[in-house]
Structures are given as structure tokens and as C-alpha cells.
Amino acid sequence: MGLLCAACYGSGVASAEPVLHERIFFSADSARCKDGVCRSQGPRGEEVTAVEQDGHLLQAPSEGPSPVAGEQVFRPEPEVQPHTFGGPPLPGDPPPERRAHVTMDRDTGKDAAVSHTYHEVFTPSVFPYKRLSVLDWAEADGSLAVFSSDKRLVAVLGTQVRRPDYDAFWGSIVVDLEPGRWVPLPTVSADSRILTYRTDPQTAAGALEFAHDAADNFYVRATGTGGGGGQRRLVWLSDAPQAYFGGPIPEARLDEEPRAILPPLPASLRGDAQAVLSAINVHPTPHTQLSAVLSPLVGYFRSFESGELPTSATSTYRDLALSRRGVCRHRAYAFLITAIAAGIPSRYVENELHVFVEVYLPRLGWRRINLGGAALDDEVAGNEERPVHHPRGEDALPRPPQFTASATPPDHAASGSGGGGGRGGEGARVDLRALLEDDARLQSTVEPGAAGKVATHLAVAVSERVAFRGDTIDVSGAVTQQGGTPAASLQIEIYLDSAPGAQRIGRTRSGPDGHFGLAALLPTSLQLGSYTVVARTPGDAQHLPSSSRAR
Secondary structure: OOEOOOEEOOOOOOOOOOEOOOOOOOOOOOOEEEOOEEEEEEOOEEEEEEEEEOOEEEEOOOOOOOOOOOOOEEOOOOOOOOOEEOOOOOOEOOOOOOOOEEEOOOOOOOOOOOOEEEEOOEEOEOOOOOEOEEEOEEOOOOOEEOOOOOOEEEOEOOHHHOOOOEEEEEEEEEEEEOEOOOEEEOEOOOOOEEEEEEEEOOOOOOOEEEEEOOOOOEEEEEOOOOOOOEEEEEEEEEEEEHHHOOEOOOOOEHHHOOHHHOOOOOHHHHHHHHHHHHHHOOOOOOOOEHHHHHHHHHHHHOOOEOOOOOOOOOOHHHHHHHHOEOOHHHHHHHHHHHHHHHOOOEEEEEOOOOEEEEEEEOOOEEEEEOOOOOOOOEEEEOOOOOOEOOOOOOEOOOOOHHHHOOOOOOOOOOOOOOOOOOOOOOOOOEOHHHHHHHHHHHHHOOOOOOOOOEOEEEEEEEOOOEEOOOOEEEEEEEEEEOOOOEOOOOEEEEEEEEOOEEEEEEEEEOOOOOEEEEEEEOOOOOOOOEOEEEEEEOOOOOEOOEEOOOO
16 A cells, blocks of 8 residues: 655755655665664764664764863762762752762752753753762762662673663763862763773774762763763763663562662661551561562652651651651662661762652562652753653552642753654654744854854755654755855754745764764654755854755
């Protein structure tokens, strides 16, 4: 049976002729795709440029070596880690730092209405669940730490080990490397794996190595060989077990939990923890079913509300747990101590905006659990037009009203579906006309021959004029600067334009010769009809913006 044209390109002439073949994935000469992985040959050698997931392409981030506007720089951790107070997240946009110790505060009212900035560095987006600092042990004074901070090297496995029960993620950050010093590396999950990476400027083989500690905090460092030091953009492809993000709780007993990852609870906390377990009406034994303990614990700590703690303090942990007071950090802190007392390995996970927990499930591994109570006044940087990761399994744990009222921060615009797209894949409608008019106004302010930014010119071509939704199309072109010489390392945005509006379907960067190319994904939400492919560069500090559409 024939299928009507899903998207036609180039001249804007629609086609109504039937297409008498199955769906075909297209790729450019510069991108070779096999077994769900696309590679291209560039000035740095062969690189992975995209991976297929659920029938969509996740394109590698294309930012250059310098931080983009508002982007953070990850630097080596201090030689001696400070013992830091819990407290509310620092307002504004502090540097990204991993905390080795947390002493919980007693400020359980609603956080002051100040702005906090969450930086998304992953594609698909995991907002607001980026892992930056992970703690898995309570010390005698009630503070949290990492039970074993010894670092173990992590192998870069290669894309051939991809598994159907793992989801892929691109990460992109700017790191300031010093030989021999570890730099914190954010992650999307526990038990994640590093498949491949690249740096800009390029480093030689063996110039970087990766490691993690017992709580699955990841790190990267320059080895001192191959020119790995200095400020660089690090782009890496990792994957994470789908079971980490959601799904049913397995049928297992508490004595099936691995004892090696269950740190001992200090004697100073055991009495308080038993009082909390009794208040929840949980009385665990080695043969108790895991779900019979975990479900009431999650339901209890999800029922916390903001409000004042008792003035006659016993211990901060006991007061938080028995009064059910506090926001996300208080819930996660009290949950961790209580869960360890019940025999469930647990972790306290934080980023600059939110705190949540992880628990270990026999035969499945670590599972992320959101207890709610996140900050409500926040800003998100770097999340524009990224596809959103959606867990494959549902949250099967209790969801009391207090939790549903404060489960997550407000929904920020991160486009796309759970598995698909690249940055800009399946994006929302864009007013391309207004965007290009802004570019034209900026161009008109520069007099010919004047010092400052130089004008640019874009040309674009597509390999096919008829394609299916969900396919990729080959987009290529070149960008030149005033005088006709190549404009290297400029960001290129690719749009599909039609009467209802434009959608961005990909981003890439021009090479040293000014040329660019990518296999761009056609969103499955496209309407049947004709479209024009438009390439645009926003320019940079030396170059003016321009587009392939003459104005």
C-alpha cells in the first residue's frame, strides 16, 4: 500500500505521489550509520555523532570549546574537602561543587523566594534529577558523607556494548583540568557507563581517565600525558539502566539486600531510628518483604510539609522524621537514616536545585525515588529544546496528597519525547521570521568595512525531497565570511519552515573549511505537506548572524 509524502523539501512544491517502499533512514556522506550508531570523519578523526534510540536519533552536542552564555565551568575539587552545612541551596548561580559532607539544618519552613539556577547538561534532559553530589552514610554526629571515598577507575567501553535495557545520554560540560586532580563529573544515574568521549581542544589517547567512588560519584582528570590539561569541552556518551528510573518493586526479602553496600548505622542514631520505624509502624526482620518496608517508608516521607520544628530539640534527625517537617533535603536526609536502619541501602542525591534518594533493589540495582518538596522558584539553563527523558516504568510507590502538591519544580520547556531527537529535535514552534528580522536589524547596525563583527553567508542543500516522519534527512552546506573565506567553528541551526511556523530539527558546527553536515531527524509530529529547510548561524563574538534564506 502506498504512503503519502510526509515532508517535501527544497522548492516548496508538495508531492501527492504514493511512495511504494518501506521507511528508509538516510545519512550524509559525512555520517556513516550502522547498528544504531552514526559516525563521521572529521579533523579529529572518526567520532560518534549520533545514536539511535527508540527509532529516533540523539545527536551529539555541538557547542565549541568555550562556555556558552551562562554555562558553568567544572574545576578540580579542593585538596581538603570542607565540612559544609546543609541549609537551603545557595541563591543565584554558584560554581558547581561536589559536597563531601552535609550537616542538616533545621530551617524547615518554605525556602525564601530567591532564584536558583539549575544547569541541564544532558540530552535527553533529566531535569530536575541530575546527580552532582551523592552521600550514602550517616556519621555519629548525624552528618552525611560517602562511606568509602576511594576512587576506582572506570573503563571507556565503546558503543558496541550498548544494551536494549539501557537508555543513552549525551553529556556536555566545560572542564578546567589540572594533571592528577579529579574534577567532579555529573551523572544521570547510579550504575551508568561511559561509552565514548571527545574533548575540544582535542586530547591524545590516554590523556584523560575516569573514576567513581562507592556512592557512584563520577570524576574525570588529566593524566599529565598527551596535553590533557587546561580548559576544554568534554562531550561524553553514557548509558543508564532503565530500571533506575522507574518500574515495579521486585519480590525480595530484606536479607537479599547486599550487605557490602549497607554501611553500619552509628550507635548514636540507632535508638532514634528505631523510634521512627515504630512511628511508621514498620518492624523489619531479615525475612520481611522489601515492598512491605519500602512502600510505607516512601509514603511516610512523601507526606512531609513545611513548618516549624519543635523548639525542644532532641536530634535533628528525630525531630525532622517524627514531626514530618521539611522540604526535599530534609525528607531525603531523614529517609536515608531510617532506610539504612531498616536494612535498605540508600543514598542522598543533590544538585543545585533538588534533593532526592536512591535505594538498592535486589536483582535490579539502584532506583531513583523522588520524595517531593523541591524548590518552586527557580531558573533552568541549557534546557532549551532538548528532548525529555521519560522513565519506561511507572512510579509504583505511594503518592500522598502532600507529595503530589510538591513533587517536582514547575515544568520547564524541554521539548521532544522521551527517546527522541537531538538538541532541537521535535522542538516547539519557532517564530523564525522574527528571529531572522532580529538578525537583519543587527546586521544593519554594522557599517561596511567597519571594525568589529564581520558578515557571514550561508548556503544549504538537502539530499532528498520526499521523506517520512521519523526518518533522517541529509543536510549539508557551507558558511563563509566577508571576503569569501571559510567561517570555521560557527554554530549552525537547521529549521523546517512552513505556513504554521518553523521547527528546529538539529544543530551542528562548521568545520575548518566552513562546511557542515548532519543527519537531521524529522519529528514524528510533522503534518503532511511541504517544508523549506533553512540554515541559520547566530554568529559569535567575531561574526554576524545570517541564514540561507535571502531577505
